[in-house]
Amino acid sequence: MKTAPIFSNNMVLQREKPIRIFGVCKKNHQHSITAKIPELGVSAEAIISGEKWMAVLPPLKACKSCTVEISSGEEKIIYSNVAVGEVWLAGGQSNMEFELQNDKNGKEALQECEKENVRFYAVPRCEMADENLKKAEEQSSWQTASHNNSAKWSAVGYYFAKKLSRKLGVTVGIIGCNWGGTSASAWMKREYLAQDSRISNYIEDYDKAISGKADEQMIAEYDEYVNYHSKWEKKVQQCYAENPAVKWDEILKICGENRYPGPMGIKNPMRPCGLYETMISRTTPYTLAGFLYYQGESDDHLPETYDTLLKALIENWRSDWLDDELPFLLVQLPMHKYESDPDFKNWPIIREAQMKVFKTVKNTGIAVCLDCGEFNNIHPTDKKEVGNRLYLQALSEVYNLADRTETLPPIFRNAVLENDRIRLFFDNCSGFSSVSDKITGFEIAGSDGKFIPADAEIDGNTILLCADFTAPLTAVRYQWTNYAEVGLFGKNGLPVPTFRSSIYLF
Numbered sequence: 001m002k003t004a005p006i007f008s009n010n011m012v013l014q015r016e017k018p019i020r021i022f023g024v025c026k027k028n029h030q031h032s033i034t035a036k037i038p039e040l041g042v043s044a045e046a047i048i049s050g051e052k053w054m055a056v057l058p059p060l061k062a063c064k065s066c067t068v069e070i071s072s073g074e075e076k077i078i079y080s081n082v083a084v085g086e087v088w089l090a091g092g093q094s095n096m097e098f099e100l101q102n103d104k105n106g107k108e109a110l111q112e113c114e115k116e117n118v119r120f121y122a123v124p125r126c127e128m129a130d131e132n133l134k135k136a137e138e139q140s141s142w143q144t145a146s147h148n149n150s151a152k153w154s155a156v157g158y159y160f161a162k163k164l165s166r167k168l169g170v171t172v173g174i175i176g177c178n179w180g181g182t183s184a185s186a187w188m189k190r191e192y193l194a195q196d197s198r199i200s201n202y203i204e205d206y207d208k209a210i211s212g213k214a215d216e217q218m219i220a221e222y223d224e225y226v227n228y229h230s231k232w233e234k235k236v237q238q239c240y241a242e243n244p245a246v247k248w249d250e251i252l253k254i255c256g257e258n259r260y261p262g263p264m265g266i267k268n269p270m271r272p273c274g275l276y277e278t279m280i281s282r283t284t285p286y287t288l289a290g291f292l293y294y295q296g297e298s299d300d301h302l303p304e305t306y307d308t309l310l311k312a313l314i315e316n317w318r319s320d321w322l323d324d325e326l327p328f329l330l331v332q333l334p335m336h337k338y339e340s341d342p343d344f345k346n347w348p349i350i351r352e353a354q355m356k357v358f359k360t361v362k363n364t365g366i367a368v369c370l371d372c373g374e375f376n377n378i379h380p381t382d383k384k385e386v387g388n389r390l391y392l393q394a395l396s397e398v399y400n401l402a403d404r405t406e407t408l409p410p411i412f413r414n415a416v417l418e419n420d421r422i423r424l425f426f427d428n429c430s431g432f433s434s435v436s437d438k439i440t441g442f443e444i445a446g447s448d449g450k451f452i453p454a455d456a457e458i459d460g461n462t463i464l465l466c467a468d469f470t471a472p473l474t475a476v477r478y479q480w481t482n483y484a485e486v487g488l489f490g491k492n493g494l495p496v497p498t499f500r501s502s503i504y505l506f
Contacts, residue, residue, distance in 0.1 A: 001025045001033060001053075001072045005124075005137035006286050009080050010144050012119050012173025014087045014287040015062045020322075021046075021070065022054040022285070029053070031073035037082075039066045060084050062170040064117075081144075083119065085171035086164060087288050090157035091187065091280075092295035094180030094379060095331075095386075100158050101151035104381040109158065113145040117170070118161040120145075120153045123177040123279045127222075127269045133278055142173070154178065156294060156331075159387025164394060167401070175286070177279050181261060183298045184309050185272040187280055192316040193272060198308045202272045209264040218265025225262035232256060248340050270298075276316075284320040290327030290398060291317060292390055296350045297333065297378060303349035307356045314361060327398045329365040329390050330354055332497060334373030334380065337483035347482040351498040355411070365393030368409050370479065370495040371486040389494070404428050409494035410461075415476045415503045422454075422476055422503055424463040431491040432458045439463075439488055441479040444503075446471030451480075456488075473503050 003023035013019050021035040021044075029048055035055035036043030040063065046055035055070075063084040070077040090096055100106045100113075120143050124136035143149040150158060157174040165172040179186070185193055185202040193203045210218060235255040239246050252258060261270040269275060299306050310330075318324045332354045333347050351370075358366035367389035374380040392407035410429035415422050422444065439456040442465055454467040454476070465476065477500035479486070488496045 001029065001070070001075050001077070003070060003077060004282070004286070005140055006121060006175070006283050007068075007079060008121075008141035010082070010119055010142040011068075011079060011121070012083045012085050012087050012142065012171050013060070013068075014289055015084045015170065016059045017287050017289075018059060019057040020054055020285055020287050021057065021068070022052070023070075024051050025053055025072070027051050029072070031075075033070065033072040035068065035070050037066050037068055039063075040084075064171060083117075083171035083173070085117075085173065086168065087173045087175065087286070088157070088160070088290055088292055089175040089177055089283070089288055090154050090160075090292045090294075092178045092293050092331075093182045093298055094178075095297070095383075096154055096156055096292070096294035097176070097178040097180050098155050098379055098383055099152050100155040102381065103155040103383050105384050106151075106155065109155075109384075110147045110150055113147065113150045113158070113162075116145050116162050117165045117172065118145050118158065119143060119171060119173045120150070120157070120161075121173065121175045122152070123175060123283055125179055125269075126278050127267045127274070129278050137282065155383035156387045156390065157292065159384045160292060160390045160394070163388060163391040167391075167395070168399070174292075175283060175288075177283060178294075179269060179275055179279070181298055182270060182275060182295070183272070184295055184306075184313050185299075186270060186275040188273060188276055188313050188316050189320075190273045192312045196308055196312060198305045199312060201302075202309075206264055206272050210266075213265065215266055218263070219267050221263045222265055222267040225259060229259060229262065232258070248338075280317070280320070285322050288321060288326065290329060290394075292329050292331075294331040294386070296354065297336075300344075300346045300350055303346045303353065306350050307353035310353065310357050311361060314357070314364070325363050327363045327365065327394075328361070329367065329393045329397065330357070331367045331369055331386060331390065334369045334371065335375075335479075335481075335483045335486060336373045336378055336380075337375065337481075338378075339376045341482075343482050345480060345482060348480045348498045348500075352500065355497060355499070363397070365390075365397035366408075367393050368494055368497045370497055371489075373483065375483055405430050406492055407494075409490040409492070409496050411497065412478070412499040412501065415501050417473060417503055420466065422465040422473065423459075424465065424476070426461065426463075426496075429461045429490065431461060432463070432496070433489050433491055433493075434458065435487040435489075441481075441484060441486075441488065443477050443480065444469060444473055445475040445477075447474050449475075451475070451477065475500065475502055477501070 033046035126133035161172040395402035396407040410426035443451040454465040
């Protein structure tokens with residue numbers, strides 16, 4: 001009899017919900033399996049199905065420290081210093097993975113973190129469900145906050161948990177389940193990609209790439225790539241050390257081809273459904289308060305279908321966690337562009353998709369972080385504000401402890417034509433603030449579809465636009481760019497998000 005790897009000393013169990021304790025056993029297990037918390041006087045007998053078992057303890061109030069005992073015949077597993085509080089899974093790619101020790105405020109945070117009532121479990125990262133994964137899971141465990149422990153925690157997850165713990169007065173546990181550079185398709189079951197023709201290309205392209213290849217060939221190809229890429233990255237680091245201002249084209253001439261993300265196959269962690277298999281499925285259905293999700297950068301090559309992809313992922317995760325209303329709080333992508341890149345205008349489409357999901361999918365939240373990006377750096381170093389904005393979303397969308405006027409910026413509703421000007425209306429608006437007298441980022445277009453800059457003026461809870469324009473006006477958009485300076489905010493200090501819309505006659 002074993003529990004799933006996510007159960008260990010120092011773990012956090014979700015308060016006020018049925019608590020699922022689960023694991024594996026030998027087929028035809030001869031004894032009943034019981035889970036109990038002696039200090040709280042609760043116990044439950046497990047249901048055994050083949051080689052899997054699950055016991056469900058009743059909902060409990062918050063508790064700082066208790067013991068969980070699992071017994072079967074003469075076998076007994078005991079976990080100590082277990083807390084009952086709030087548990088959130090922090091998913092996504094590198095900006096969620098970004099470690100606290102590398103954060104702009106990380107040094108200060110690590111000096112003070114031991115007094116915070118926050119704990120963390122890092123889901124082991126392995127490319128395949130093999131012996132390496134088994135060993136990594138055996139060595140994994142929940143950690144309490146300390147200078148050494150917390151250094152490699154998700155910075156976004158830590159800052160979110162710190163504020164939430166202080167607000168609620170309970171232990172907050174974060175399950176870090178993320179991997180840099182990943183598409184949302186890597187975190188989903190195959191059936192959720194296959195069921196919709198708008199996103200089935202993710203698996204169709206993968207199937208085509210591996211057609212006719214044996215497992216051994218795919219593994220050998222990926223191992224060869226890893227060896228090449230490791231040497232290539234060392235050359236790149238040396239180039240930057242010798243000349244920090246070196247251009248990307250010059251790096252490629254010196255170091256050779258950038259072959260990332262490598263050949264597709266059963267060992268490439270970027271493959272569709274791969275990290276669902278090796279990470280997500282290993283944590284379900286551990287009882288949660290909800291999900292935090294920071295991802296989208298690696299799907300910017302297919303921005304027009306990202307809302308479909310994200311909705312499918314939410315449906316998949318909620319199904320696996322046995323709760324079709326489990327809260328899902330996402331980070332809207334900030335401003336970003338590499339110096340050498342043109343403005344592809346694909347990130348505003350991703351931002352639009354994320355806002356669409358927030359507006360149309362029940363029990364979701366959106367942390368608008370337009371101003372949290374950095375030019376020429378896809379990994380902004382200030383994650384404290386991102387964690388704070390997720391925290392604000394939790395307050396209003398999950399815990400009912402704040403109003404949306406405190407936790408969301410003004411969100412565009414519609415645009416109407418008034419004589420020679422355009423008036424923009426917003427939801428959740430109690431006024432605006434601007435960092436300068438000149439408000440930038442607004443554009444209008446006529447029937448030819450060509451956008452030109454528009455002058456903007458704050459008029460109470462609305463924005464008025466005007467421009468030198470003779471053709472009939474048909475469309476308006478704001479910050480429809482991968483990167484620009486952000487200057488327009490709500491009175492609550494949150495940035496007005498990217499949008500585009502048709503213009504209606506008034």
